[in-house]
Amino acid sequence: MKPAIITLILATYSVFVQGQVPVNRSSAKDFDFPIIPTENNNEITLNMGSEKDTLKIQRDDAQATSHLRSNFLGLEEIIISASTRASLASENPIASASVSSKQIERTTENNIIDTLVKNIPGLKAVKTGPNISKPFIRGLGYNRVLTLYDGIRQEGQQYGDEHGLEIDDYNIERAEVIKGPASLLYGSDAIAGVISLFPYIPSAHDSKLHGKYLNEYQTNNNLIGNSLRLNYSNKRFLFALNSSYRIAKNYRNPIDGRVYLTNFKVTNLSTIAGYKTDKGFTYLNLTLYDNHQGIPDGSRDALTRKFTKQTSEQDQDDIFNRPIVSEQELNSYKIPDLSQHIQHYRAYLHSSYEIGNGDVDFLFGVQQNIRREFTHPTNTKQAGMYMHLNTLNYGIRYNAPRFANIETSIGINGMLQNNKNKDATDFPIPDYDLIDGGIYLYGKWKKNKWSISGGVRYDLRQVQWNDFYIAEDPITGFEKQSDANNPNADLQFEAFQKTYRGLSGSIGTTFQAHKNFSLKVNIGRAYRAPNITEIGSNGLDPGAHIIYLGNRTFSPEFSLQEDFGVNWRFRNISGEISVFNNNIHNFMYMSTIADSQGNPLLDAQGNRTYQYEQSKAQLYGGEFWFALHPRNWKGFRWDNNLSVVYGYNRQSELKGKGTEGEYLPLIPPLTINSSLLQRIESKSKWLNSITPKLEVEHSAPQNKYFGINGTETATPSYTLFNLGLTAEIKFTEDHLIHFVFQVNNLFDKAYQSHLNRLKYFEYYEKTPNGRYGIYNMGRNFALKIILPF
Numbered sequence: 075m076k077p078a079i080i081t082l083i084l085a086t087y088s089v090f091v092q093g094q095v096p097v098n099r100s101s102a103k104d105f106d107f108p109i110i111p112t113e114n115n116n117e118i119t120l121n122m123g124s125e126k127d128t129l130k131i132q133r134d135d136a137q138a139t140s141h142l143r144s145n146f147l148g149l150e151e152i153i154i155s156a157s158t159r160a161s162l163a164s165e166n167p168i169a170s171a172s173v174s175s176k177q178i179e180r181t182t183e184n185n186i187i188d189t190l191v192k193n194i195p196g197l198k199a200v201k202t203g204p205n206i207s208k209p210f211i212r213g214l215g216y217n218r219v220l221t222l223y224d225g226i227r228q229e230g231q232q233y234g235d236e237h238g239l240e241i242d243d244y245n246i247e248r249a250e251v252i253k254g255p256a257s258l259l260y261g262s263d264a265i266a267g268v269i270s271l272f273p274y275i276p277s278a279h280d281s282k283l284h285g286k287y288l289n290e291y292q293t294n295n296n297l298i299g300n301s302l303r304l305n306y307s308n309k310r311f312l313f314a315l316n317s318s319y320r321i322a323k324n325y326r327n328p329i330d331g332r333v334y335l336t337n338f339k340v341t342n343l344s345t346i347a348g349y350k351t352d353k354g355f356t357y358l359n360l361t362l363y364d365n366h367q368g369i370p371d372g373s374r375d376a377l378t379r380k381f382t383k384q385t386s387e388q389d390q391d392d393i394f395n396r397p398i399v400s401e402q403e404l405n406s407y408k409i410p411d412l413s414q415h416i417q418h419y420r421a422y423l424h425s426s427y428e429i430g431n432g433d434v435d436f437l438f439g440v441q442q443n444i445r446r447e448f449t450h451p452t453n454t455k456q457a458g459m460y461m462h463l464n465t466l467n468y469g470i471r472y473n474a475p476r477f478a479n480i481e482t483s484i485g486i487n488g489m490l491q492n493n494k495n496k497d498a499t500d501f502p503i504p505d506y507d508l509i510d511g512g513i514y515l516y517g518k519w520k521k522n523k524w525s526i527s528g529g530v531r532y533d534l535r536q537v538q539w540n541d542f543y544i545a546e547d548p549i550t551g552f553e554k555q556s557d558a559n560n561p562n563a564d565l566q567f568e569a570f571q572k573t574y575r576g577l578s579g580s581i582g583t584t585f586q587a588h589k590n591f592s593l594k595v596n597i598g599r600a601y602r603a604p605n606i607t608e609i610g611s612n613g614l615d616p617g618a619h620i621i622y623l624g625n626r627t628f629s630p631e632f633s634l635q636e637d638f639g640v641n642w643r644f645r646n647i648s649g650e651i652s653v654f655n656n657n658i659h660n661f662m663y664m665s666t667i668a669d670s671q672g673n674p675l676l677d678a679q680g681n682r683t684y685q686y687e688q689s690k691a692q693l694y695g696g697e698f699w700f701a702l703h704p705r706n707w708k709g710f711r712w713d714n715n716l717s718v719v720y721g722y723n724r725q726s727e728l729k730g731k732g733t734e735g736e737y738l739p740l741i742p743p744l745t746i747n748s749s750l751l752q753r754i755e756s757k758s759k760w761l762n763s764i765t766p767k768l769e770v771e772h773s774a775p776q777n778k779y780f781g782i783n784g785t786e787t788a789t790p791s792y793t794l795f796n797l798g799l800t801a802e803i804k805f806t807e808d809h810l811i812h813f814v815f816q817v818n819n820l821f822d823k824a825y826q827s828h829l830n831r832l833k834y835f836e837y838y839e840k841t842p843n844g845r846y847g848i849y850n851m852g853r854n855f856a857l858k859i860i861l862p863f
Contacts, residue, residue: 089809158473207239262512279309369449385397539571600635620681623667657690693722
């Protein structure tokens with residue numbers, strides 16, 4: 075038999091869990107090894123620190139493909155989002171982490187952000203019920219965290235509190251999180267970091283139709299989730315069609331029972347078609363998202379603490395004397411009339427081709443976000459807020475040929491954006507136009523044990539809007555958009571135009587002190603232009619229950635962050651320590667406006683008024699992760715992680731003020747998570763393996779909070795216990811059915827997370843049970859079934 079070539083496609087390997095990860099188009103690497111003839115010329119056994127795989131080959135075979143599953147931490151994690159080329163995590167000085175498809179499948183949470191929070195220390199979420207999670211990285215969130223969907227900026231008015239990400243939670247194949255400034259590659263809004271979500275890309279290349287069906291049920295809010303994927307690919311073409319549907323009732327906890335207006339219904343449809351050559355690829359992607367969900371306001375009966383509902387308007391509405399919500403309404407999938415309807419449409423083209431010894435990457439996309447909030451009980455079809463946000467994204471990057479151990483890349487990216495208010499009665503922000511763009515140069519040098527990377531970027535962003543008038547509709551009595559010719563019109567937003575500029579950059583190094591041990595140092599300067607609410611808001615966002623007051627004189631934020639990390643990967647133990655210090659100039663934040671008695675200023679419906687302010691700020695802290703996976707104790711794994719961040723307002727007059735202004739808002743407390751799992755393999759004809767798992771989540775008290783005018787309050791500590799079991803059932807010779815069973819909050823603990831917005835939905839100074847605000851989700855049994863075919 076003549077020597078042949080075996081191509082081993084080694085997928086990205088996660089440091090948190092063992093198992094095969096489907097190959098991502100950007101992370102696959104080909105390794106060629108000659109086939110050495112043996113006594114049995116029809117088989118060859120491969121074992122590269124992985125589960126053994128035997129290939130059956132013919133004498134005239136020139137190539138064979140094997141997907142290997144690692145049985146120890148020998149395969150490197152590959153990072154895509156933190157550099158211009160896919161690179162090994164151990165060589166990248168920027169603090170980052172990835173979550174594999176297997177981790178995502180084996181985690182049962184309410185949305186993809188909560189799944190990532192469970193798996194990545196330093197990542198948290200501000201929550202407004204189960205379906206609304208806003209990502210926070212190291213104490214910073216909203217427009218400071220940039221979310222990418224397959225490389226496209228996710229633009230859905232992310233400044234708001236009352237909505238989550240407009241993506242299909244079931245179609246995310248893999249995720250990466252950059253923890254730290256990433257403006258160098260992505261421009262404004264990446265000052266805290268980047269969450270990069272990768273949808274499924276077909277990789278079988280066998281000219282056969284494949285698919286996956288997922289079904290999920292959760293008992294707490296009776297969530298029902300279904301997802302179906304069909305995909306096909308050969309050497310040149312690929313195609314995939316994904317659809318999903320999720321519906322849930324109001325969630326419950328031992329204090330509040332069912333929490334009114336937290337039910338939801340989400341539908342998704344997406345497709346990808348692609349063409350591949352030996353030099354590159356072109357992919358066309360389309361996604362459709364439709365979300366209909368309640369808008370909680372927390373109003374209650376004073377004595378019974380049962381939830382009540384709004385039935386009158388404005389001054390006729392007495393928030394303390396509303397009718398009680400019936401048990402039938404609480405225990406229903408039907409979305410109430412007072413709700414929000416969010417639609418998001420996305421189409422984008424991604425191409426990458428070799429040019430000589432370099433390559434060029436091109437990304438072009440359009441997306442539309444339609445947001446309607448129905449807040450009028452006397453006219454349920456009249457939207458309180460109704461906006462269309464249209465965004466055009468673009469990006470082009472050239473990766474030059476490697477020269478003298480140096481890799482260089484140059485690129486431009488940005489967006490054009492337009493927002494329009496439609497037939498609404500509340501106008502928190504004006505119609506506006508935005509032009510954004512930046513150019514960057516990135517380089518990496520590697521030799522022996524050293525790797526140095528960094529670069530520089532320059533950004534421009536122009537924001538402008540015209541005079542915006544409103545007037546009372548004489549028929550409905552509501553406000554509506556008007557013009558200057560109306561004698562009864564009021565000027566709500568005066569015309570504005572300003573250009574913001576930012577210079578960003580970073581430099582970092584990694585020293586591979588040992589093949590299993592590395593040191594990392596990075597310093598980065600990031601830039602963020604003010605978002606539209608910070609400079610332009612002047613009105614009620616009815617879904618968020620916030621009256622925003624912006625400041626058009628604000629300057630851009632600039633941060634300077636230093637990171638230091640130590641990483642070790644051995645056969646029996648793995649771990650990582652990462653610490654950071656982040657100083658931010660012109661930090662923008664919201665502060666509650668108080669009445670004459672010092673209490674939060676509320677309107678008739680209980681909406682708070684917030685004023686944006688600007689000052690210097692400092693955040694510092696770090697994460698520690700440690701895993702024990704003895705080589706001689708097959709299938710056992712013990713993971714532990716700790717994360718902590720401290721945030722201070724460095725305005726001189728606030729020094730020493732403590733909770734009266736010295737601490738920054740929305741800073742998560744110290745958290746410790748620990749999990750034990752044992753994979754038990756079976757020799758049964760139908761059972762492949764079972765993996766029981768125990769998790770403990772501990773959150774320390776948060777006594778360093780932003781307490782001015784009752785903006786925040788202290789949060790006590792709590793500990794949660796979770797149990798899980800994953801079973802792999804043999805379906806066919808090539809496919810396994812995965813059963814994932816999980817019990818979260820096993821002991822039905824009543825608790826409030828410090829980042830739970832519903833904690834502050836309270837309108838009484840005293841309550842009969844001494845409990846204030848709304849509590850987090852109680853005990854939840856979840857079952858997920860994944861059937862590939």
